Amino acid sequence: MNKLNAKNIKEFLSQNAIYIVLAVLVVAIAIRDPRFLSITTFRDILLQNSTRAIIALGVAFILITGGVDLSSGRVVGLTAVLSASMLQTSDYVRRFYPDMPDLPLWLPILLAILAGLIVGLINGFIVSKFSVPPFIATLGTMVMVYGVNSIYFDLPPNDSQPIGGLRGDFTNLGSGHFLSIPIIVIIAIIISIIVWIIFNKTRLGKNMYAIGGNKEAAKVSGINVGRTLLILYAIAGALYALAGVLEAARTGGATNNYGNMYELDAIAACVVGGVSTSGGIGTVPGVLAGVLIFGVINYGLTFIGVNPYWQLIIKGLIIVTAVAFDIRKYISKK
Amino acid sequence: MNKNGFLLEMNNITKEFPGVKALDDVTLKVRAGTVHALMGENGAGKSTLMKCLFGIYKQDAGEIILNGKKVDISDSKVALDNGISMIHQELHPVPHRSVMENIWLGRFPTKSYGPLKFVDHKKMYQDTEKLFQDLNMDIKPDIAAGNMSVSKVQLMEIAKAISYNSKVIIMDEPTSSLTENEVEHLFKIIHALKNRGVAIIYISHKMEEILKISDEVTIMRDGKKIGTWPASELTTDMIISRMVGRDLTNRFPERSNKPGEVVLKVEGLTSPFAKSFHDVSFELRKGEILGVGGLVGAQRTELVEALFGLRSIQSGKIFINGREVKIKSPIDAIKHKIALLTEERRVTGIFPVLSVLDNTVIANLGRYIKPYLLLDEKKKKKDAGRSIEKLRVKTPSFKTLIKDLSGGNQQKVLLARWLLTEPEILILDEPTRGIDVGAKYEIYTIIADLAKQGKSIIMISSEMPELMGMSDRIMVMCEGHLSGFVDGKDATEEEIMRLATQFIA
Known part of the structure; x- marks a missing residue:
């Protein structure tokens, strides 16, 4: 009986490792400085990581199919610039479009999301039509999207100046509250729920797991693998785009360098959250926990005054150890 | 209709x-x-x-x-x-x-x-x-x-x-x-x-x-x-x-090999995994061809992979020429002059986009290192050329990528690769799988020649005629257990099948 309990505990620990790491981190930081445990801290961490969570959820779609998406960070940059450029106050002196009338809020956002969706479609098309490995396909689009964004950003009269003077109704998305909950957090929660439903309740989600788990099986079961990938990459692109829009709204501005390296943070959050890079495995709560772990590290370690360079080393260690432990669940020993 | x-x-x-x-x-x-x-x-x-x-x-x-x-x-x-x-x-x-x-x-x-x-x-x-x-x-x-x-x-x-x-x-x-x-x-x-x-x-x-x-x-x-x-x-x-x-x-060549003294002795080899091989003991003689028969799932591949250091063992002993040896990795196995021709030629055998030459010498590159760590191309070519000729590999040139050869010729290149390591014990796991009929006979001839030269051979095969036509003795496994030995000459298909299903519920 005792032995059984020990085994159960071990099983529980390994199945819930990420959540335990998260709890341990919070407790450890709180011991150093009890002020860490406050509503403000909690709200700040959620606020800072809402866009990160949306990007990571997008990346999770692709990782679960057994692919990888490097374009996410640059899509964030593109859509931040796109939406910001069309949502400046009319009396701002250096407007991107000096003579443009005020657009309804939803229009630039929709255009930006559409742009992200198109990049996703291009990714999906290259991967499924030409069988280019996702790493290479999205590496290509990542570089191209940055190029496109920089050209747009450099258009006169903007000439590569940071875009500022954003409209209040737009920045409200990033800094406003609804029932004292930040709106951006509410958006992230709604997106998480929608993604959870797609993953668990729809054919699309189940086909995604099947393609990542065994592509041949998916094919011989009559799944149109190419079309499914196309849709999944498009959804992912739209999610990055939404994150880019919110990032501009949250920070009240945009440059072409927005989102730089976010793709790696998103992949790190996913793998720490238990998404398998070889495909077929991953959950929404896991991804969110992965994002929060990095959020807590960023915020908490700064809070207790850890040197930012040390923070990088700690983050790197966490990525490697988390995956080294997690992978033990799946490795078939010889 | x-x-x-x-x-x-x-x-x-x-x-x-x-x-x-x-x-x-x-x-x-x-x-x-x-x-x-x-x-x-x-x-x-x-x-x-x-x-x-x-x-x-x-x-x-x-x-x-x-x-x-x-x-x-x-x-x-x-x-x-x-x-x-x-x-x-x-x-x-x-x-x-x-x-x-x-x-x-x-x-x-x-x-x-x-x-x-x-x-x-x-x-x-x-x-x-x-x-x-x-x-x-x-x-x-x-x-x-x-x-x-x-x-x-x-x-x-x-x-x-x-x-x-x-x-x-x-x-x-x-x-x-x-x-x-x-x-x-x-x-x-x-x-x-x-x-x-x-x-x-x-x-x-x-x-x-x-x-x-x-x-x-x-x-x-x-x-x-x-x-x-x-x-x-x-x-x-x-x-x-x-x-x-x-x-x-006339499906198999005449064999004139004479089994001699015991070179390999395995005692009670047991895998740490319950479903894998369990308490397997056998001997292999110099110049002997020992066939290994059984159904899919009999754990024959697992057994020989353990002998080659690819799988861990929980208990059991391995003796080579009377001395106990520990084989923990393929490097150990090669040192003890064991070679393994794996079952999945495409997955664990060939390096598809490397040339025939590179595929031949790759298990043996240590022999060709000159001072300053460069490889002796001339010697490589000489050795590879000799063994390719000996095994009658049909290839347009050394530079041909191995993936462009037929299955039978690929298998011969792999045999050449292992022969360059000068093994005494050759383990062949389904050596003629996916090879056309003509090439099979050539592979059989090579196996028979090697045995005649005094190499000891363990040959896993799921093809009954091959097993009976090529082996001096046949060891039959079932569900990880050794179910018995039969003599190669007077084995019958029924007897092997009976042993192969002995422990199946």
């Missing part, structure tokens, strides 16, 4: 892969409510033909007529939509998903909420339960497919193929991982399907199964159809001789 009474006609199907004509003008006609067996050696083209029927491959020429209508099967979805389903030879589970998701993959039942459509888990669970009940299978719908035994996975795949309510069911080696009782059970299911008018195309290497279950038998050889006969007119010998297509007496 059309006027000729055939539910399915595959007419004049031809399929070419780079360098091989896998199917050459093959015609197959199947009646409703019958079991049509498809037989032939490995590489005869049976699976390729079925893959054309199921839309995995597209035939280069020929037509498929179903119910009197010509159909163009461009992918598996079209096949399924036309009432053709398939039990695949390579099992295809999605390991981390549940059994029910595996079964209904590609056609999940859904529930609509206005414009939104969600997968109906409850219906899926109930349908799966009902399916298993109808088929009298004991599988839980909600456990992960990857957590089940291989035989359960195979049963799941059988249930899946049946659940499409197809008119034609292709069964490509459906019993490869099943126990005897499960095979009996499958046969009952097949009878029920026949009574419902379903046509079953049945591929198997097991003669007794074929003669027991099938109505008609089509035999293929080297991508061509040999003929179709009613099963009642055939005997095992007739099938074999038509499959092989030549005089059975």
